[in-house]
Amino acid sequence: xxxxxxxxxxxxxLTDDKTYLPIPRDPTSRYxxxxxxxxxxxxxxxxxxxxxxxxxxxxxxxxxxxxxxPKAHKPNLPLRPVVPNMTAPAYNLSKYIxxxxxxxxxxxxxxxxxxxxxxxxxxxxxxxDYILISLDVTSLFTSIPKTxxxxxxxxxxxxxxVYTNINLDLFIEIVEFCIESSYCKYNGQHFQQIFGTAxxxxxxxxxxxxxxxxxxxxxxxxxxxxxxxxxxxVDDLLLALPANQLNHVLETFNSYNEHIQFTYEMENNRRLPxxxxxLIRQENQSIKTEWYMKPIASxxxxxxxxxxxxxxxxxxxxxxxxxxxxxxxxxxxxxKARIIHKQLRLNNYPKALINRLISRMQENITAxxxxxxxxxxxxxxxxxxxxxxxxxxxxxxKNDYKHIRLAHRNIKTVKQLFxxxxxxxxxxxxxxVIYNIxxxxxxxxxxxxxxxxxxxxxxxxxxxxNTWDKLLQQGYNETDTQISTLKEKTxxxxxxxxxxxxxxxxxxxxxxxxxxxxxLPFLEICHIANTENSINKRTDTEGLNTIYAGIIHSIxxxxxxxxxxxxxxxxxxxxxxxxxxxTHP
Numbered sequence: 001x002x003x004x005x006x007x008x009x010x011x012x013x014l015t016d017d018k019t020y021l022p023i024p025r026d027p028t029s030r031y032x033x034x035x036x037x038x039x040x041x042x043x044x045x046x047x048x049x050x051x052x053x054x055x056x057x058x059x060x061x062x063x064x065x066x067x068x069x070p071k072a073h074k075p076n077l078p079l080r081p082v083v084p085n086m087t088a089p090a091y092n093l094s095k096y097i098x099x100x101x102x103x104x105x106x107x108x109x110x111x112x113x114x115x116x117x118x119x120x121x122x123x124x125x126x127x128x129d130y131i132l133i134s135l136d137v138t139s140l141f142t143s144i145p146k147t148x149x150x151x152x153x154x155x156x157x158x159x160x161x162v163y164t165n166i167n168l169d170l171f172i173e174i175v176e177f178c179i180e181s182s183y184c185k186y187n188g189q190h191f192q193q194i195f196g197t198a199x200x201x202x203x204x205x206x207x208x209x210x211x212x213x214x215x216x217x218x219x220x221x222x223x224x225x226x227x228x229x230x231x232x233x234v235d236d237l238l239l240a241l242p243a244n245q246l247n248h249v250l251e252t253f254n255s256y257n258e259h260i261q262f263t264y265e266m267e268n269n270r271r272l273p274x275x276x277x278x279l280i281r282q283e284n285q286s287i288k289t290e291w292y293m294k295p296i297a298s299x300x301x302x303x304x305x306x307x308x309x310x311x312x313x314x315x316x317x318x319x320x321x322x323x324x325x326x327x328x329x330x331x332x333x334x335x336k337a338r339i340i341h342k343q344l345r346l347n348n349y350p351k352a353l354i355n356r357l358i359s360r361m362q363e364n365i366t367a368x369x370x371x372x373x374x375x376x377x378x379x380x381x382x383x384x385x386x387x388x389x390x391x392x393x394x395x396x397x398k399n400d401y402k403h404i405r406l407a408h409r410n411i412k413t414v415k416q417l418f419x420x421x422x423x424x425x426x427x428x429x430x431x432x433v434i435y436n437i438x439x440x441x442x443x444x445x446x447x448x449x450x451x452x453x454x455x456x457x458x459x460x461x462x463x464x465x466n467t468w469d470k471l472l473q474q475g476y477n478e479t480d481t482q483i484s485t486l487k488e489k490t491x492x493x494x495x496x497x498x499x500x501x502x503x504x505x506x507x508x509x510x511x512x513x514x515x516x517x518x519x520l521p522f523l524e525i526c527h528i529a530n531t532e533n534s535i536n537k538r539t540d541t542e543g544l545n546t547i548y549a550g551i552i553h554s555i556x557x558x559x560x561x562x563x564x565x566x567x568x569x570x571x572x573x574x575x576x577x578x579x580x581x582x583t584h585p
Contacts, residue, residue, distance in 0.1 A: 001070060001077060006421065009079045010068050010186060019142055020191045023183070027190070031181045032061045032089035038174055039093065047165050056096060060431040060453050061089035064200065065422035066184035066191070072296050081142070083184045083193075083200035084422075091202065094178040097171075098203040104159040105209055109216055109232040114275050117231065118289050118327050126228055126285040130240045132272045135253060135262045137235040140212075141204050142196035143259045146179050149207050152214045178203045185423050195259075208235065215256050222252050237262075238274050277327045288330035291323060291339065304348040307412045309385055317344055317353070321361050382407040427510050428455035434512040434523050436531075437461070437492065441501040444535045446492040449524040451517045458505050464493050465502075495535040 014020045036057050043053040064087060068079030085091045111117045126132075137143065150172055153160065157168055164171065182198040184191050197204040212232060220230065223245075230239040241249055246266065253262045265272065270281040278292040293299065302308060302316040320343065324336050331339075337358050344354050383390060385408040397404050431453050437446045450457035468486055476483050478497055487497045495501060512523050528536045 013081050014191055019195050021194045023190045023192045026063050028061050028063050032058050035089045035093055056092045058089050062087040062425055062429055063185045064088050066186050067421045073294055083198040085200045090178050090181045094201055094203040097174055098206040100164045102206045103163045107213055109230055111231050111233045115326055121287050122329050124287050126240050129243055131243050132240055132267045132279055134265045134274055135237040138261050140208050140235040141199045144196050144211055145259055152210050219253055219256055280330050289327055290330050291327045299343055299346050301347045308410055309408045317357055321357055325361050378403055378405050380405045382409045384409050384411045429453055432513055432517055433510045434527050436509045436511045437503045438507050439501050440504045444533050447528050447531055447534050447536055449520045464489055491536045
């Protein structure tokens, strides 16, 4: 999609004054303060423990950046608005409250997975003259009124209160806050979502599930017939009905709430796509299934030559074969094999490998399950996938540390191929980072880390400078206790005071980051060890095991080669420019 078209569609979404409202300033601080007040109330009432309170309290919230996800299966590629709330003030509180509600939902309609649904639907025989239809809610998340959520919570409170000690009034107050704190930023402008819930807010799927469950319990008894079955997957419904009752069903569902409106898809030639299979109504009214892929799908899976461990590719192929086999009850083995061959060959899997995997499927051969010799509590960790090295690490750990299970994480992702459509977060607002501050008066630099926002940490450095300047104005010198104490605060201040240098805070750069704060100290040590002109104390690298020395040295050489190549290219470009300017004055 061209950038201009994408931006125009996003603006069309955000100018819907029934859903979004432009606001003049960033409300993050206000929402963060309200979130922490709720957490404090819960703690003071002994409704949560201190550990939970710490987890729910937010200190470094950042306004979420909205982006649009194209609905490739619909005409004109409409956008689905997504607001990643991981940095939002109420993210953890929304997850906590959402989990309480989810635990209370005992659905009679939800589909667990495709295999369970397939087993069920293949046992169904419809009454004569019954057909299949699927119903879909138009933009469910942004169509749920807050008043309807409140009503449903009150109605289901007897079930919800089993999973929490929070009283009803406070619970509703928190839920309403989690909904109202849906806001975002796009193209420099802040927007408040004034209706519905945001896709990306962790409480939204749970509230949608709660609303849909109540809707079905209300609407089903109003129908003039009893459906043989009704199944739900998020906002997609599947049911069977008499062929002449379609309009009645649609009107009944759409009358529940003016904001929650359904569209339908009716079977065509006895076939109806649902989830990842096609439902086929037989002449005797029984139902069979076939594996299904949308016409717009590229058919691309995990390519055999992609940058992934071999066992990832084998497992992907096995799972695909299993899906085609289990979900295609209407096909013979030869037909299934043709589908499998076509799709896996499209992804460059060798014919011999495909044939071997299909033979195992047809012979019903399953790989023997690993039987642990000891009752161990496994520790699961992920490491970046590096060919050959990662496999050897995995092998050694299996032999020597049997309680550790590794997953290989790919460092080359599809995300790297596409332009980031979200508004960038200013570096001063980022947290959990390693940063570098250059000295104004020499080639030295300071490497530091912070779990707070970078601007907060830089403000701390500036405060030390301001204190130093005041002490100098009052006549203190380096030998005095006050300045000596200040000098020991950080290596930055030690260098500044002993050398009478100043650091350039305006040129602060983020050189690394990690979502897990506990990983930052190690990253900081690595960067200090890898920076020749760092003024950090050498004791800062004492915690670095010598086993990492070779790796750090290799990284250093790689970075140096990149710098040298860049400088060489710049010099060549400048030389060519000079030559051109001399040739063509």
